[in-house]
Amino acid sequence: MALSKQELFDRIRRDSWQLGLPIRALSRKYGVHRRLVREALASPVAQPRKRPVRISPRMEPYKKTVDEWLRADLEAPRKQRHTAKRIGTRLEEEFGVTLPYTTVRDFVTARRRAIAAEEGVPAEGFLTRHNVPGADAEVDFGEVWVDLAGERVKCFLFAFRLAYSGRSVHRISRSCGQQAFFEGHVHALRVLGGVPAGQVRYDNLTPAVRKVVFRSRLREENPKWAALREFYGFTAFYCEPGLRGAHEKGGVEGQVGYFRRNYLTPVPTVQTLEELNLRLVQFEEREANRRIGSRIRTIGQDFAQEAPHLLPLPADPFETAMTFHPRVDRYSRITVKMCSYSVPARFIDRKVTVHLTGDTLVVFDGRREIARHARLAGRGLEHLLLDHYLEVLLRKPGALDRSEALHQARAEGTFTAAHEAFWAMAKQQRGEDDGTTALVRVLLLHRHQQHADVIAGLRAAVKLGSCSEDVVALEARKAAQAAGRAPTVTASPAAPEHPEPMDPQLPQVSHLTSHRLAKPLPDDVRPLPRLEQWDELLHLHRKESP
Structure with missing residues (x-):
């Protein structure tokens, strides 16, 4: 194991005093130069090794300039003072010289401390805080x-x-x-x-x-x-x-x-x-x-x-929600904290009550909840639910295709491929407006039936080639019955994923046969019945019995 310089000095002095070894013998024994042996015999304390002064010839012409920048930093705001990278960039821009980052960094680190000491800038000190249980x-x-x-x-x-x-x-x-x-x-x-x-x-x-x-x-x-x-x-x-x-x-x-x-x-x-x-x-x-x-x-x-x-808590928690009373605009939206949210269209031009928390926004009409949204984080954002505009779309079906509510429903996944397939089939069979109206009537089913059941009904209707909303409703009821759920429920975001099994006392769903659903019944071309002979019976009198 290598000896430290002080340990080497101690051993050299001990061997010289106890064994009487000369300088040349001590030099051979410890493998050091005779100058070091003489230094050890002259002083019991080893002098620290002098660190060589490193010079940077490339940095030398710019040292005074960098010193001026660092001194000016003492009066500049803390967040607008030079970093080593910024100094290197300025040297390149103003003097056309590119210096290694490590060269600039080492010089700036040393000079920043030296300049602060020269200018008498006090060093910032800290104290350890004594913490008391339950206090801070x-x-x-x-x-x-x-x-x-x-x-x-x-x-x-x-x-x-x-x-x-x-x-x-x-x-x-x-x-x-x-x-x-x-x-x-x-x-x-x-x-x-x-x-x-x-x-x-x-x-x-x-x-x-x-x-x-x-x-x-x-x-x-x-x-x-x-x-x-x-x-x-x-x-x-x-x-x-x-x-x-x-x-x-x-x-x-x-x-x-x-x-x-x-x-x-x-x-x-x-x-x-x-x-x-x-x-x-x-x-x-x-x-x-x-x-x-x-x-x-x-x-x-x-x-x-x-x-x-710790001090005891109050009996009831503090009410953190903020309450607002905005008016619903003609686009069926309310604006809260510079963000817009949709409400059902029947509340247009009416004032509603909004409870805003850190994560949710709940809209009330009196004491009845009419809408719930995740709170938007930002400015100028909007969240629109397609369900809030269905009554308007029944009167204006052409507005659905390019509506922002439909775009957001597609992005969120609530308007699925099954809806798209049904819509395309309905427009092909009934035309643009009537086909879209049929889709809107199907979307209204989501308010009273589970989302998964309506999707199953849509897929069955597309498979059968029928764009009737009645077919979708019946197939949705069949899907609910097969899964053991009540066929008609109140749609809610908080509805359980696995509801209770259906009550056996509830009426069963009446099934239509596939051949009746596949296409409408053919027209009846038989002639109407003739009733003249039956009319003659009205004038006959019943014979009296003897």
Whole structure:
């Protein structure tokens, strides 16, 4: 094993003192030059090896220029200061010289520190925070990509982290708006079973803060956010704006990245966000067995000590939904948060009530729900359901082909190949308008029969060559009966995939024979009956009996 320079000095001095070996013998024994032996005998402490000063001849003519740029950076905004890559680009653009990136990087790294020291720029230091059980917490949002129903979309991960134990609660939503922010708090406090008694630390998020008072900790809060804080009884602490405030809630800043790397990589594939949020509950259970850094206890053990110190929750949760009262326009749409949603056409020019949450939008007429949509994340977007326009299409069948509602139904898969085949056959047999009207009447069946049953009815009707909506309805009832379901149900998005078996007391479906469904009955060409002789009977009198 190679000896360090100090160990080599110690051995040389010991052999010279104990064994009396001369310099030449010590040099041969340890395989070093005689100069090093003399250095060891002259001083018991080995001098560190001098690092050679590396020079860059190609960089030398531009060092003063780069120094001027770096000194000017001391007065520039933090996010608009030179990087090594930018300096290399400027040297190429202004002086026509291309230098290796590593050469520029090494020089800039060394000179940036030296210039800061020369100008007396103080080094930024940090203090370790003492966390008390049940006192403080931290909140943050982070971006996360999700393959949602076959489409990759950007969502947002809400994280609520207790400072003492590191216990974290997460929730993913389509936006980081006010409803998602509120729903994340309600969910997190319910899961934790209590409210932090100290401070909850935040960025200056728009859902919470309307205005940052210049150069102070004062904030003008959103009124509804203030109502939520007062409802649960916790105190908000707002960090400094920008990067200077990131260290003030460093625990949750690291938690978002850690959770994203360890549990949301690779990109999760789900049909709904509810499914993904259920997975997050399982991930959080695994986290209970993890130790943070050099801690002796696990997160779950520390949380068991912290939970009794949390303040109790109110009896009822805070109402996070926002309520609006828009008017339905002539296109049977309402506009909420700069996005448009369809409602049934019979409500045109009427006011409705809208409950908006982080993920859904529910429309009511009085107390009756009339429409439900997934909330759109963006501006100027619209979601139209074809079912809402069927009454209009009965009067204007020509508008169906190029309608946005039909385009979205095709994209979502609710308007299937079976519908397309039936429509094509109906237009061929009855013409454009009448064939489209027949399709619209079939689409109305979805309101009272299961989607799968109607599809089965469409396929049977196409196979039989009939474009009658009555045929589709009867075949749909037959499909429902064969699957053990009630033939007529109230269509609903929340309808169970496996309903209860059909009651045997219900009336059975009357089946039509295939040859009657295949084509209409031939015309009756027989002559009409002659009734003159029967009319003569009306004038005969019954003879009286003797």
